[in-house]
Amino acid sequence: MIKLTINGKLVQADEGDMLLTVIRREGIDVPSQCHHQAVEPSGACRLCMVEITRQEWDGWSKFVTSCLYPVEDGLIVTTHSAKVIQLRKTIIDLYLARHPNSTEIMRLASEYGITRTTYETVVDGDDCIMCGLCTRICAHMGFSAISTVGRGHDKEIAPPLKEAPTDCTGCLSCANNCPTNFIEFTRDSNSLTIWGRTFETLACSQCGKATITREFAEHLSKTRDIPIAYFEVCDDCHRKETAKTMGRVVNWTREVQA
Amino acid sequence: MNFRFVVNPEVCTGCRTCELACAFAHPHDSKPGKSRIYPIDGGFKELWVPVTCLQCDDAACVKSCLVDALKRNPVTGAIELNREMCVMCMACVAACPFGCALLDPGQDAVVKCDLCGGDPVCAHFCPTKALSYVPIKKKDRIAG
Incomplete structure (x- = not known):
């Protein structure tokens, strides 16, 4: 101690x-x-x-x-x-x-009571503060799809060769943890685009709600031994299914006891 | 693990008091949080099933977590989420086959039942005792 x-x-x-x-x-x-x-x-x-x-x-x-x-x-x-x-x-x-x-x-x-900067403002500055949290989280999750590229003023966060990253699974951990919300992604009903790559998102087989991307689900089922069928239903429908299954069991015991 | 959380749907009336109790027991910014328990229509007459985390032995949420933010509390037996370590990848929300790892949009965080640290508030408020937190009898205890 x-x-x-x-x-x-x-x-x-x-x-x-x-x-x-x-x-x-x-x-x-x-x-x-x-x-x-x-x-x-x-x-x-x-x-x-x-x-x-x-x-x-x-x-x-x-x-x-x-x-x-x-x-x-x-x-x-x-x-x-x-x-x-x-x-x-x-x-x-x-x-x-x-x-x-x-x-x-x-x-x-x-x-901290600062209203304006005493230095010269960078005119075309972006919001990336180069903290590297996204790259560290990506590496810790086992993907290492993005890293810092270049040096000095040209340093930026990018996938290898600035092409669509093959190792990325579209888990959005980088974007969700970016302190300045700089990492952008677009999402529509059945796809998700981040780092210039478009992923197919799984849709709930019952209500059609989009869940995680197919690549992320396949990665989890392969490395973590989780059946892929678990990812094909959203959490709301999973709860309803659980209630229906439990309901059948309870109804059966009721009928047996009656 | 001397106690277990018992759900008895046969006496559940679907009054949703547990939902309220849970939301008020897990507040954030002085607002009620997202409930971790939901009484859902079981599909038969007068049958409600309170669906909540079953604290599975071989839990899909724990397996799916790539940053080890979900860990079992050895005292209560509940799988607890360390929110400081969570990176919001939503793997557990998608992986849980019972749909009991939830996203709380109000505080932008993943939440799940933690058995209130060993004293589930929902069990205290359940009027029909459909939810109870009872000691495990010696004969029911699994070896090891």
Whole structure:
């Protein structure tokens, strides 16, 4: 058991816990865009910066990304000191210059009292903050269909060779977890298009409601040993079927008892 | 796992009190959440079946989860969803053959019955005791 101080409060944590996890557990609001519990932290967005010091450092302190910093005994953490807030404001300021149209960045900026960026605004900027959460989740799910492509200003998230990805199954985990909702997909009654590839979605055999894509269902049934028939009925119709089946059993016992 | 959740459709009147109890026991942003239990018409006269998660031994939802967000709580025996780890791929919603992993559009999250952490609220409110949470008798207990 490790003992550390967060904002003046003595906190216990387990060996190997990351600072951000412990800070969040204490109910302290530290912003972060690239953090997700399902995947390894990467420290890409830099927003979870905190100030750390120790008794023996004689007043010296340093700034670390809390998502990547493992807890240590005797650490003194400050999450909202004037210096940290200034640092965070600078980062948000830079984000605001690069992604002026992103509602998530605007929300963050307003939370920290920034109304306009002090830097030069990028005119044709998009909303992708290059946090890489989509690529990490895609890799963790075992697809690795997308990755960062290029360097510097040309860096972007794209499938290999920027062609329709063959490894993608259209599970939409990248789009659903994108902090700025940048990843776009289109959906109609029986198909779904993401990363330039169109997938056929399975339709419920009873009510016709679209469920997951055929590729994703086939992947799950192959790797996870789930009958493909499970995916051919939507959850509402599955519940109705369960009620009908149970109803027949109960009615049979009623008739037997009568 | 000393207790089990028992559903007895024979005495269910379809009053939907359990649905309300569940929604109010799982609120979000001070609003009632999506219910995890649904009394559905069983297809015969005066027959309602409260459909809820059966906490299957070899559960399709657990198998379908590619990020291990669904885990069985060893104390209550309920399969619980760690919402922090869920990546919203909807695999469990599509895979459950009983349709009991649900999408809550109000909070944009997947929800499922967690037996309220070992004290199901629906069982407390069921007026006819069609839902009950009872101790497992020694003779009913499966070895291991």
